[in-house]
Amino acid sequence: MSMAGSQTAADVLAADGPQSRDLFEKFEPLIQERDRLLGTGVRDPFAIVMDEVKSPTEAVIQGKDTILLGTYNYMGMTFDPDVIQAGVDALKEFGSGTTGSRVLNGTYVGHKDVEAALCEFYGMGHAMVFSTGYQANLGIVSTLAGKGDYVILDADSHASIYDGCFLGNADIVRFRHNNVEDLEKRLGRLPPEAGKLVVLEGVYSMLGDIAPLDKMVTVAKKFGAMVLVDEAHSMGFFGEHGRGVAEAQGVLDQVDFVIGTFSKSVGTVGGFCVSNHPKTEFLRLVCRPYTFTASLPPSVVATAATSIRKLMHAGNKRAHLWENSKRLHKGLRDLGFRLATEEPESAILAVLLDDQEQAVRMWQALLEEGLYVNMARPPATPAGIYLLRCSLCAEHSAEQVEQILGMFESAGKATGAIG
Numbered sequence: 001m002s003m004a005g006s007q008t009a010a011d012v013l014a015a016d017g018p019q020s021r022d023l024f025e026k027f028e029p030l031i032q033e034r035d036r037l038l039g040t041g042v043r044d045p046f047a048i049v050m051d052e053v054k055s056p057t058e059a060v061i062q063g064k065d066t067i068l069l070g071t072y073n074y075m076g077m078t079f080d081p082d083v084i085q086a087g088v089d090a091l092k093e094f095g096s097g098t099t100g101s102r103v104l105n106g107t108y109v110g111h112k113d114v115e116a117a118l119c120e121f122y123g124m125g126h127a128m129v130f131s132t133g134y135q136a137n138l139g140i141v142s143t144l145a146g147k148g149d150y151v152i153l154d155a156d157s158h159a160s161i162y163d164g165c166f167l168g169n170a171d172i173v174r175f176r177h178n179n180v181e182d183l184e185k186r187l188g189r190l191p192p193e194a195g196k197l198v199v200l201e202g203v204y205s206m207l208g209d210i211a212p213l214d215k216m217v218t219v220a221k222k223f224g225a226m227v228l229v230d231e232a233h234s235m236g237f238f239g240e241h242g243r244g245v246a247e248a249q250g251v252l253d254q255v256d257f258v259i260g261t262f263s264k265s266v267g268t269v270g271g272f273c274v275s276n277h278p279k280t281e282f283l284r285l286v287c288r289p290y291t292f293t294a295s296l297p298p299s300v301v302a303t304a305a306t307s308i309r310k311l312m313h314a315g316n317k318r319a320h321l322w323e324n325s326k327r328l329h330k331g332l333r334d335l336g337f338r339l340a341t342e343e344p345e346s347a348i349l350a351v352l353l354d355d356q357e358q359a360v361r362m363w364q365a366l367l368e369e370g371l372y373v374n375m376a377r378p379p380a381t382p383a384g385i386y387l388l389r390c391s392l393c394a395e396h397s398a399e400q401v402e403q404i405l406g407m408f409e410s411a412g413k414a415t416g417a418i419g
Contacts, residue, residue: 037356037357037360040357042360042361042364043364043367045360045363045364045374045375046375048061048372049061049062051063053078055079055395056068056071056073056076056077056078056079056267056393056395057076057393057395057396057397057400059372061367061372064370065370066367066370066371066372067370067371067372067400067403067404067407068372068393069371069372069373069390069391069392069396069404070372070373070374070389070390070391071391071393072233072263072264072265072391073264073265073267073391073393073395074233074236074237074264074265074321074347074391074392074393074394075236075237075265075266075267075311075314075317075318075321075393075394076267076317076393076394076395077265077266077267077307077310077311078267078268080267080306080307080310082306082310083267083268083303083306083307083310084303086302086303086305086306087268087299087300087302087303088299089302090110090298090299090301090302090303091297091298091299093298094108094110094298094299095298096297096299097294097297097298098294098295098296098297098298099294100294100295101291101292101293101294101295102129102284102290102291102295103284103285103290103291106294106295107295108295108298108301110298110301110302110305111129111295111296111301113301113302113305114129114270114301114302114304114305114308115127115128115129115272116305117304117305117308117309118272118274118308119274120308120309120312121241121242121243121308121309121311121312122243122252122258122274123241123243124258124274124275124276125275125276125278125280126274126275126276126277126280126281127272127273127274127275128140128272128273128274128280128283128284128287128290129270129271129272129295129296129301129304130270130271130272130273130289130290130293131269131270131271131293131294131295131296132261132263132269132270132271133160133232133259133260133261133262133263133264133270133271133272134159134160134163134271135160135271135289135290135293136160136259136260136261136271136272136273136289137158137160137161137163137164137230137259137271138160138163138164138167138289139164139273139283139287139288139289139290140164140228140257140259140273140283140287141161141164141165141167141168141170141197141199141228142164142165142166142167142168142170142287142288142289143168143283143286143287143288144168144197144226144228144257145164145165145168145170145195145197146168146169146170147168147169147170148171148194148195149168149170149171149194149195149196149197150170150171150172150173150190150194150195150196150197151164151165151168151170151171151172151173151197151198151199152173152174152175152183152186152187152190152196152197152198152199152220152225153165153172153173153174153175153198153199153200154174154175154177154178154199154200154201154204154211155174155175155176155177156177156204156206156207156382157199157201158201158205158230158232161199161201161230167288170197173186173190174186177204177382178204178209178211178212180212180215180216180219183198183216183219183220184219184222187219187220187222187223187225188223190223192223192224196220196223196224196225196226197225197226197227197228198216198220198225198226198227198228199228199229199230200213200216200217200227200228200229200230201229201230201231201232201233202229202230202231202232202233202234202238202244202245202246203231203232203233203234203238203245203345203346203348204233205232205233205348205389206340206348206350206376206380206381206382206385206387206389207340207341207348207350207381207382207387208340208341208345208346208347208348208349208350208389209340209341209345209346210234210238210245210345210346211245212249213229213245213246213249213251213255214249214250214251217246217251217254217255218251218254221254226256226257227254227255227256227257228255228256228257228258228259229244229245229246229255229257229258229259230258230259230260231243231244231245231246231258231259231260232259232260232261232264233264233346233347233348234248234346235260235261235264235265235266235311236264236265236266236311236314236318237265237314237317237318237321237322237347237394238346239252241312242265242311242312242314242318243258244258244260246258256275256276256277257273257274257275257277258273258274258275259271259272259273260272260273260274262300262304262307265311266304266307266308266311267303267307268300268303268304268307269296269300270296270300270301270304314394317394318394320394321347321392321393321394322344323398324347324392324393324394324396324398324401325344325346325347325349325392326344327398327401328344328349328390328392328401328404328405329341329343329344329349331401331405331408332349332351332405332408335405335408335409335412335418336412336418336419337351337352337408337412337417337418338351338352339351339352340352340387347391347392347393348389348390348391348392349389349390349392350376350387350388350389350390351373351387351388351389351390351408352385352386352387353386353387353388353417354386355386356377356386358386358415358416358417359375359377359386359387359388360375361415362388362411362412362415362417363375363388365410365411365414365415366388366407366408366411368411369407369410369411370407371404371407371408371411373388373389373390374388374389374390374391375387375388375389376388376389390404
């Protein structure tokens with residue numbers, strides 16, 4: 001039988017009928033840009049594999065000992081012996097996972113314990129734990145603000161905040177980054193009777209700058225809005241007790257909801273919301289990203305609870321982290337690098353480069369020196385901004401900070417980023 005004779009009717013229809021648009025077509029410009037970049041011989045900045053992790057500040061990447069300056073391990077809790085032991089004990093006692101949602105079979109004693117630890121840490125009455133920090137923002141924002149409500153947010157807000165708006169179908173009102181006057185102007189244009197949620201971040205993850213929460217919370221309350229603050233990048237080392245920028249600026253008691261994550265200062269994975277609002281517990285039944293996903297494994301919540309309780313007494317770690325931030329910021333500026341903030345505002349220091357090519361070449365030169373940082377570009381960064389994001393850790397020694405500065409000097413001169 002000939003090949004033509006073996007075709008089915010479906011084959012003929014597929015060949016002659018209308019062809020659907022390739023769903024990958026919309027990504028073609030980005031694919032071509034990536035191919036051009038990798039064609040120059042540089043490594044892919046977004047495909048690094050850790051062969052071995054020796055400590056919160058050291059790893060092996062492609063066989064080379066490397067200082068880590070591109071993690072969110074701000075307080076260095078990932079290798080804390082008490083944290084590790086808590087996880088090992090829970091793994092042995094409760095197994096590897098819950099295989100269920102929190103509202104069904106997925107709540108173990110460890111989940112209640114980590115929520116109790118969060119209440120202790122923040123001095124609040126209610127805590128909900130999610131499987132990731134992304135889900136915490138997605139769930140709380142989308143549940144609180146639905147169709148007909150308004151979410152007023154900083155234009156530079158995290159993707160999870162924007163996605164929470166989309167899931168809840170709320171109207172989005174953006175104000176200029178960290179601009180109190182623009183926030184007030186936009187709140188003033190909204191219907192007085194409408195439901196309003198103002199969403200802010202303590203520390204913005206790309207540029208490492210902090211929000212003027214004291215002024216913004218006052219403005220929000222003036223217009224009767226609820227306030228949610230994402231303290232993902234500030235928990236652990238801002239404020240007297242490490243509760244974040246809202247505590248440091250004296251407005252934590254005026255914030256309705258605090259969102260955070262376990263994947264940064266706490267040193268594991270998961271997300272949470274804490275609040276004093278009396279109806280918070282009801283959110284467990286109506287928050288889709290909480291209700292319709294499996295709960296965290298027992299070993300994870302055990303490590304988180306232990307870490308959180310230790311962070312309550314981590315004053316010395318906080319002080320050392322700030323010393324590291326100040327030293328690295330000054331050293332980089334003295335070398336001639338442009339930084340996103342005039343002064344060190346957080347554990348994140350963003351080194352600004354001229355364009356993507358220079359940023360990638362500088363990133364690779366640092367990696368070859370034995371230093372890993374994050375290369376970031378739009379849309380993760382504001383339009384037109386290419387940078388290397390340095391995330392300091394409380395476990396970085398003073399000697400490591402000096403090593404890092406030497407590596408930046410060598411890589412900067414080799415790539416022309418500095419003279």
